[in-house]
Amino acid sequence: MIVILKSGASDQQIDHVIERIEALGLQAHLSRGTFRTIVGVIGDESKVSEDSLRSIPGIAQVIPVLPPYKLASLEAHPQRSVVDVSGVLVGGGNLGMIAGPCSVEEPERMDRLAKSARESGANLFRGGAYKPRTSPYAFQGLGVEGLKILKEAGHRYGLPVVTEVTDPRNVEIVSEYADMLQVGARNMQNFVLLTEVGKSSRPVLLKRGMSATIQDLLMSAEYILSQGNPNVVLCERGIKSFDPSTRNLFDVAAVPVLAGLTHLPVIVDPSHATGRPDLIPACALAGLAAGADGVHIEIHDEPEVAKSDGPQALLPEQYQELAGRMRKMAELLGKTISPPNPEVAA
Template sequence: MIIILQNEVSESQLSHVLERVEQLGLKAHLSRGTFRTIIGVIGDEQKISAESLRAIPGVLEVMPVLPPYKLASKDAHPQPSVVNVSGVKIGGGYLAMIAGPCAVEEPERMHNIAKAVRTAGANIFRGGAYKPRTSPYAFQGHGEDGLKLLREVGDAHGMPIVTEVMDPRCVETVERYADMIQIGARNMQNFVLLTEVGRTRKPVLLKRGMSATVEDLLMSAEYILSQGNPDVVLCERGVKGFDKVTRNLYDVASVAVVKGLSHLPIIVDPSHATGKPALIPPCALAGIAVGADGVHIEVHDCPEKALSDGPQALLPHKYAELMVQLKGLAALMGKEISPVPGEKLAATV
């Protein structure tokens, strides 16, 4: 930690700061420059509060050297984490290909979509049983009945399932059915929900909030990690921008930034980021090219009849075409689309 003192700091104020640091069992290294006097604090920064130091007369600024997200940072875990979702690995060179409709719909349609994306190479099936909608009159999802159907479809096609939880009261229910629990963009800073999900032992897919910084995203992950759940996968899904040409601003650079700061896997969601099927393939490829650990794409066999977000869904044959490209790019980068457990077994027989 570095304490920067004001230009007009008095000797008594300086002495008080030094005494306060030493009272906390830390070492203070004083450096007097021509224009600034700074104090380098050496020791366990968790013993000292930056806010309390800022309140001392004569202190201009306090700058932590270590990031506030202790468990999510590379300092805590230098090697990339690999998250296992019922046999499908994410991170460390393994890629997740998550696909499915925005919302859980009728059984026949769910099975048709699952079969199509599984055949194309997807390894995790998605669908929302609980849907956060801007309007209270819009379709809100099928709830637990939707979870049951999603579980049935995932089992029938040999794919783990991921679905969103919106309410701490529903975490236990979602945990019973899902292989991976999703925290949506609107709930990224719902700290009660993050804490509750952190107490589960299911992998968590944490989406970046619509106005969240990268540090905000990592601090939200810290809430989950601090409760003892180490299996967090981050998701870049775009942030609010001024240009309406896409649904959101696809911040693909955030993937590279996170890779430099954290050991946690991060995937991209070009469906929510762009909102336009024509833009999904190039943006998905860009995400993998910059280092993402997977792609999350909405797929629907009849977007005009979709109960939610139909306009941003890829048709199954378009998804299959994209998967050919993604597999080629993954191989070029020395990565592998993680096989589902059934594929591994077949390969060894």
């Protein structure tokens, strides 16, 4: 940590800063320049609060040397993490191919979509049983019944299932049915929810908030990791912009940026990023080319009657074509698509 003092800081103020640092068991290295005086702090930075230092008279700026996301940082964990979702691997050269409808619907449709996703090459099946909606009058999901339908459909075809958990009180029941818990964009900074999923043994898919910085995303991941759950996959799903051409701005650059900061796997969600089926294939391939560890895509066989987000869903045949192209991209990049797991319990 580096402490920069104000240009007019007195000797008494400088001495007080050094005394405060040393009282915390850290070493203070004073450097006086022509215009600035700097104090280098050596030792365990967790012992000192940046805010408490900033409140000391005479201090202009406190600059941490290490990132605040200790457990999520690549420096703390140089080896890339591989997350095991009931036998399907994500990260470390293994691609997670997540497909399914936005919302869990009737059992017959979910069975058709799971079968189609499996035949196309997906290795994880998704669907929302609980839906956080902007309008209180919109479809809110089927709840526990939806969880049962999702699990039965996915596991019938060897596909571990991913679903969103929206309430800390529901973490336990969702964990009974889901192989992976999703924390959506609206809940990325719901710290109570993050703490609860961190206590769960289930892997977590953490989506970037619509207005969140990359550091915000990593700090949210830190909440989960700090509770003892190391199995976190980050998801770039688009951020808000001023341009209405797409639903969100697909920040594909976030993928290599995150790769340089964290050991956690990173996937992309071009469905929510663009909201346009015609743009999903190009953005999915761009995400893989940028280094993503997987792709999350919504599919539906009748988008016009979908319970939610039908306009952004690919038809099963469209996903099948895209999945074939993604397999070729994976081969080109030397990555493996982990096969579905026939041993997941039905």
